[in-house]
Amino acid sequence: ARREPTVAATVVPRERLEAPGVRIADVLRSVPGVQIADTGGLGAPASALVRGATASHTPVYLGGIRLNDDVAGVADLGGVPPWFLSRIEVYRGHAPIEADRLGMGGALFLEPRRPGRAELSVGVLGGSFRTQGAWVRAGAPLAGGGVLAGVAAEGSANDYVYNDDGGTLLVPGSSTQRPRPNADARVLDAWALGATTLGSVQLGVVTNAMARE
Helix, strand or coil, X not given: CCCCCCCCCEEEEHHHHCCCCCCHHHHHCCCCCEEEEECCCCCCCEEXXXXXXXXXXXXXXXXXXXXXXXXXXXXXXXXXXXXXXXXXEEEECCCCCCCCCCCCCEEEEEEECCCCCCEEEEEEEEECCCEEEEEEEEEEEECCEEEEEEEEXXXXXXXXXXXXXXXXXXXXXXXXXXECCCCCEEEEEEEEEEEEEECCEEEEEEEEEEEEC
16 A cells, blocks of 8 residues: 655655756755765765764665665665655654664655656756766556656766875975866666556556666
8 A cells, every 4th residue: 555654754745856957865965864975976876874873774765665785785865766756755763664674863765656647758957077868758547557667868977177186285386186087977777667556455566777887
């Protein structure tokens, strides 16, 4: 059955997830008690920390399935597109009873959309550091449910400028500005969701394929 958030959760509504170019990490930065740790620009992993706990001790669920890696324990928020979600629930200090693992500081629940209407949208993006991309997604209603699918291709040179002192930090005038040419990234991401109703049971299937370089 469809799960509803409890009164103890801070809910990020779908309206905030529809902004052009927004990422889940960007939205969560403004939520009290949540800290975001990322390692760069486009294509770089991003993780969430709730109330001071480490990312490995902050479980992240997508449709009730925990995304945390079993080895490192960290969930990469950069792998889930915001358009795929209906809302984000932030629990601080505890988690719902249906969570199979309780975080030390809290937990995050990413709730997928429920397809049920016809839709089609396409878009392109451009940004700093030669970032560019395009995406397309579509949905269609079916008996008792529907399907929703989308694919996105993005890339960025990430050639930002930094100060290179050559290991001579204390020598005046020894640093020069150099571009960093080896941080480029390319991402191809595809998601699909199908939902239907079988009697009193709601069945949902989520599929994801990603290529990241």
